[in-house]
Amino acid sequence: MDSKRAWIVWGTGVFAYLIAVTQRTSFGIAGLEATERFNATAAALSAFTVIQLLVYAVLQIPVGVLVDRFGPRLMIASGAALMTIGQIQLAAATSVPGGVVGRVLVGAGDAMTFISVIRLIPAWFPSRRVPVLTQLTGQLGQLGQLISIAPFAVALTVWGWSPAFLSLAALGLLACILSVALLRNVPESDAEPPVLASFRETAGDLAKAWKQPGTRLGMWSHFATQFSGNVFVLTWGYPFLVSGEGLPPAEASLLLSLFVVVGLVCGPWLGTWVGRHPMRRSTMVLAVTSVITAAWLAVILHSGPSPLWLLVVLVLALALGGPASMIGFDFARTFNPSHRIGTATGIVNIGGFCAALVTMYVVGLILDLLHNSGFSGGDLYSLDSFRIALSFQFVVFAIGIGAVISVRREVRRRMAMTGEAVLSWRVVFTDSRRRRTQYKTELREERQQRRSKDDVG
Numbered sequence: 120m121d122s123k124r125a126w127i128v129w130g131t132g133v134f135a136y137l138i139a140v141t142q143r144t145s146f147g148i149a150g151l152e153a154t155e156r157f158n159a160t161a162a163a164l165s166a167f168t169v170i171q172l173l174v175y176a177v178l179q180i181p182v183g184v185l186v187d188r189f190g191p192r193l194m195i196a197s198g199a200a201l202m203t204i205g206q207i208q209l210a211a212a213t214s215v216p217g218g219v220v221g222r223v224l225v226g227a228g229d230a231m232t233f234i235s236v237i238r239l240i241p242a243w244f245p246s247r248r249v250p251v252l253t254q255l256t257g258q259l260g261q262l263g264q265l266i267s268i269a270p271f272a273v274a275l276t277v278w279g280w281s282p283a284f285l286s287l288a289a290l291g292l293l294a295c296i297l298s299v300a301l302l303r304n305v306p307e308s309d310a311e312p313p314v315l316a317s318f319r320e321t322a323g324d325l326a327k328a329w330k331q332p333g334t335r336l337g338m339w340s341h342f343a344t345q346f347s348g349n350v351f352v353l354t355w356g357y358p359f360l361v362s363g364e365g366l367p368p369a370e371a372s373l374l375l376s377l378f379v380v381v382g383l384v385c386g387p388w389l390g391t392w393v394g395r396h397p398m399r400r401s402t403m404v405l406a407v408t409s410v411i412t413a414a415w416l417a418v419i420l421h422s423g424p425s426p427l428w429l430l431v432v433l434v435l436a437l438a439l440g441g442p443a444s445m446i447g448f449d450f451a452r453t454f455n456p457s458h459r460i461g462t463a464t465g466i467v468n469i470g471g472f473c474a475a476l477v478t479m480y481v482v483g484l485i486l487d488l489l490h491n492s493g494f495s496g497g498d499l500y501s502l503d504s505f506r507i508a509l510s511f512q513f514v515v516f517a518i519g520i521g522a523v524i525s526v527r528r529e530v531r532r533r534m535a536m537t538g539e540a541v542l543s544w545r546v547v548f549t550d551s552r553r554r555r556t557q558y559k560t561e562l563r564e565e566r567q568q569r570r571s572k573d574d575v576g
């Protein structure tokens with residue numbers, strides 16, 4: 120545990136996830152070229168992303184069950200292979216159905232990656248490291264978006280459609296080869312002959328993971344914190360900033376890149392906090408969700424275009440949602456036995472992606488309705504239309520917050536039955552002050568001992 124080998128396994132897993140995020144986000148960059156190549160309408164184009172995410176969400180539970188059964192190595196390597204085939208298909212496609220088949224394969228391979236990588240961490244590292252490494256995995260993976268924004272976009276302009284998508288396929292192949300060569304499900308010392316569960320046992324495990332309120336608390340936490348950032352980055356953020364708020368495209372792209380960077384900085388901090396205050400994880404989820412809701416309220420209620428600083432605040436708040444959503448996976452891990460973590464993680468991961476899918480679709484629908492009714496004065500992406508359409512998010516925030524509070528009550532009731540009480544904030548603060556004082560005293564004593572040794576020497 121915690122050996123050089125463990126770091127190699129984790130690094131390979133993170134690389135495979137980063138490449139999966141690149142494959143996931145690559146099509147968003149190719150919108151203009153895709154319109155030309157497939158001679159497609161805006162609705163057909165958005166179908167590419169919606170179908171890809173739908174496949175991703177639908178496959179989460181089957182993939183979670185398969186990870187528990189066959190282990191992460193096979194799943195990560197197969198996922199990378201599927202994404203490679205999908206991008207080759209997209210590179211060759213000249214019609215909308217052909218392109219959609221490519222994106223379906225990419226969505227399926229992507230679905231197999233993240234929860235398998237997360238499953239590797241508790242097998243290879245001591246539990247005190249797991250929250251921070253889980254956070255880091257999520258955040259480092261998001262760097263894959265930057266590969267789409269910069270080198271892939273350049274390749275598309277310079278080399279054209281097929282070579283650019285074939286280069287992504289080559290990255291997928293590299294991830295597949297590295298996964299087969301370097302990944303191991305468990306350290307050799309732990310390796311036990313795999314016991315394959317029967318279909319009945321598998322179904323039983325799925326039911327048990329779902330019945331565990333801690334799993335559902337994870338799913339609703341993921342639901343409440345992640346969807347708004349996904350909607351912003353994957354679909355409506357750019358048109359909202361440029362057409363609605365009137366930002367120059369370069370500033371809008373900069374804000375989208377800021378989203379990735381802020382997540383990267385806050386992730387490890389949040390992971391450490393979660394490790395120190397496991398009993399306050401849902402409070403952090405509620406706090407972050409409230410901050411995102413308040414930021415959207417401020418932007419939507421602002422009369423006329425919002426000042427740049429307010430949009431920066433919005434992006435900072437949205438960026439917090441990524442690291443906070445990882446708390447959902449921590450719930451899955453700590454409330455389920457190790458042989459069921461994959462299944463529980465799959466359930467958690469459905470939350471945010473389903474909320475994002477529905478919101479993306481409904482926001483588009485409202486924008487279309489307002490346009491067709493003449494409200495937007497011929498401008499599909501007018502600021503007033505965006506204000507109304509994006510307000511749908513408040514319904515989703517309310518559902519998420521309500522569900523987290525209600526399931527948390529159930530979790531705490533069960534914990535109380537087993538004698539685990541959630542300490543009051545006063546006790547938590549007093550205890551953390553006591554531990555800080557104790558730490559400082561130990562540090563002072565250590566320094567004094569070293570000084571007196573030096574004096575003797």
Ligand SMILES: N[C@@H](Cc1c[nH]cn1)C(=O)NCC(=O)O
Pocket residue numbers: 229233234257258261345382440441442444445468471
């Ligand atoms: N919570 C995300 C990952 C993340 C971390 N920061 C921003 N996003 C998640 O659910 N990931 C699953 C995946 O497949 O990407």
